[in-house]
Amino acid sequence: MSNPLADALLAARLLACDAKLGGMVLRGGGPARDLVLEALRGLLPPGTPFRRLPGHIDDDRLSGGTDIAASLATGTLVLQRGLLAEVAGGVLVVPMAERLRIDVAGRVAQAMDNDGAFRLILLDDGADGDDRPPLALMERVAFDLNLGFVRPADLKMALPEPAMASGAMLESEAMSALAATATALGVSSLCPLLHAAGAARTHAALAGRESAEMLDLEAATRLVLAPRATQLPPDPEQSPPPPPEPERPESEREQNEGDEDDTPPEIPEDLLIEAARAMIPPDVLDLIAKGRAQRSARGGGQGRKTGSAMRGKPLGARPGMPGGGVRMALVDTLRAAIPWQPLRRREPASEGAGPIRFRRDDLRVRRFEERATAVTLFCVDASGSAAMSRLAEAKGAVELILAQAYVKRAEVALIAFRGKQAELLLPPTRSLTRAKRALAELPGGGGTPLASGIALARQLADAVASRGRTPMLVFLTDGSANIAADGSPGRPQANADALSAARGVASAGLDAVVIDISPRPRPEAARVAEAMRARYIPLPFADAKALKTAITLAAQPERKWA
Structure with missing residues (x-):
């Protein structure tokens, strides 16, 4: 079994060199997780934005929009820059990512797909069987690491030094080996395979190699594919032997003998798949053994999620009329009305009109999500x-x-x-x-x-x-x-x-x-x-x-x- 903290520090080093790897999920860990975040901060250039996502953030603060307080004070429309724009090219840390609202996760995922995206760190504090971070975000990060098995003695491990790495080559045979390994592990999504290829190239570049070799593929499999396994690879001893190659004429064999030295060595798919069996983390092995390699959408012992107008987990506001137990979202209503004030002030004012003129379409109501007993x-x-x-x-x-x-x-x-x-x-x-x-x-x-x-x-x-x-x-x-x-x-x-x-x-x-x-x-x-x-x-x-x-x-x- 590999050292989970060493793997996390290696993942941080790869992520610092290649932002296209998206980010990582850090599950549990306590001090070990803080050590990985400190290592990532030290591996990035000085001045790189390193921000945390508040759990109660609203849409305008996240994506940019109307500054309510400044607009009311000045009487004119004042726009503010969103957190996603401020963290461009840096690192966005999401505490308690397993509880992140779906609408916020969607906006973060959309921002990651744009140019100048950021590295995303999802801190997963859920216990076994509890919710995991939203699928839209986990598809966009390369590494899913469990730090729950870190020993106290490992916390004295030295942090990696910053390094620059240009992309190495990944031959078609190596890509085929990674694809076969992903299939053997039951990884159906294409995103982890692409992330594994990127991790293998970056790992090879850090080692000074021009093309990825077996060691690089093993590292990519251990860090990217193995934590997402949903099944054990088939036993090679039970696999049918490969069909014998047809015999070639002696003249053709002599002609091709001179070209064998120039051919790059093939990556043995069976060897990489067999190595992947030993790379599956213990918690994943336990889930596979119990037939629960599919993670749950809700924790055991919890009821289904239902919409609610009065209580529960707050969701984004929506247009609607308050009343009948539905409460108005005042800040969101102001945010919808303020941009229209310059035009509305040109219209004749009705009797009793205040400094802010509202219309029916401006009204926003609160929404909640309640988990049933x-x-x-x-x-x-x-x-x-x-x-x-x-x-x-x-x-x-x-x-x-x-x-x-x-x-x-x-x-x-x-x-x-x-x-x-x-x-x-x-x-x-x-x-x-x-x-x-x-x-x-x-x-x-x-x-x-x-x-x-x-x-x-x-x-x-x-x-x-x-x-x-x-x-x-x-x-x-x-x-x-x-x-x-x-x-x-x-x-x-x-x-x-x-x-x-x-x-x-x-x-x-x-x-x-x-x-x-x-x-x-x-x-x-x-x-x-x-x-x-x-x-x-x-x-x-x-x-x-x-x-x-x-x-x-x-x-x-x-x-x-x-």
């Missing part, structure tokens, strides 16, 4: 002789989920099905005391009315969704039903009713996961999950921690990496 509905099979062990797992999983409730704004509910019907033991709550009391009083034994449990879970999920919350259904069962929906015994009818109820969950579009907790994975549970269009997870000997991890991962919708 997530509710995890545990539906536990409490039947049979193995109920006690299953309930113990459910108790531990519920308590672990509740421990995160105050941070993730999550709630839990508990449904148990046993005997002839299902029962709601715990309505949606964040109260750990109520959850423990309900779990302690949960008895076990009897038949398995799986259809009744699924039907009650769907009914509760519909009620949760109607209140603007996001339900997530978690079924802990072996899928072996023996009580039909009407309470009568019989496995054939019970299984048919269970599949019918599962298809109802699928038609409602509810997110669900079926955890098979039988000693051996059973086809019945897999069929229920398939009918429900839910994720199927066989965990025959899972403890509470394993259940909690599986539920958290299953609750995350897929989104491609940048």
Whole structure:
């Protein structure tokens, strides 16, 4: 495993030499991240702009526009220069980039595509499973580096010295090797491949080489492609052998022998792909092993984002009429009206007109984005002789989920099905005391009315969704039903009713996961999950921690990496 801080300092050196690499994402790190920023500042020429992007910045301060205070004071239109223009040719640092508004990210991305663009540093403070910086920005930066594995002893590492490097050549064979490596790692976007090519050329130029060699391609793969891997490269031992080359006439072989010394050495694609396997960072390997190489658009345990007129994360203002709970954005309204004042003052003033003349089209209203409360509905099979062990797992999983409730704004509910019907033991709550009391009083034994449990879970999920919350259904069962929906015994009818109820969950579009907790994975549970269009997870000997991890991962919708 390579040293993450050394890789980050090397990325800073490459970025200082080639602004076309766009920038980098620095995830975690604390003092290590400050050290990388200090190194980048020292590698750039003195006087290079080095600015931070405030999280509350408005459109005019970002892109330039009307200076409200100066315009009101002078009575004339006064324009101001935007932050994106001030930082041209320099470095723009974005703290807490995982929370950056989409509209601000779009303006920053547009400015990066213009001439005289800046280097972008995205500081990602999100934990595992949380939001990542906007995709539009991650596509425009070459490096995605995780400094969470930096050791304290590494902080004494010497900073790199400034250097100048002119671009080196990248032969077509080297480019083909990089493209094959990107394909083997599951990197579907073309932007990382182009950034990897640029990093390889700059790395070769810093080493004094005229063209990129294997060492340069390995560095580009380690810094650019490996952190974006979504799959492990295929094992070369399992790959079919290449077809034999057709034999050439002896005269042709003798004619080409003299030209072999002048041909540049080919880059071995298989060797670079094999090296890429060892370059994938540990956190990426862990996600690939869990089948979660696709990063989530929202963190586990959090609800969907919805528009709101009153509270939540502020978004850009839009034209509209205040009223009905919608509040006016005063500053944005002034900003829209001031440029028109010279023309409006030439018109006859109406009675009671003030110093600033407004029109209906000037009005702007506030917008917010609110994240709905997530509710995890545990539906536990409490039947049979193995109920006690299953309930113990459910108790531990519920308590672990509740421990995160105050941070993730999550709630839990508990449904148990046993005997002839299902029962709601715990309505949606964040109260750990109520959850423990309900779990302690949960008895076990009897038949398995799986259809009744699924039907009650769907009914509760519909009620949760109607209140603007996001339900997530978690079924802990072996899928072996023996009580039909009407309470009568019989496995054939019970299984048919269970599949019918599962298809109802699928038609409602509810997110669900079926955890098979039988000693051996059973086809019945897999069929229920398939009918429900839910994720199927066989965990025959899972403890509470394993259940909690599986539920958290299953609750995350897929989104491609940048």
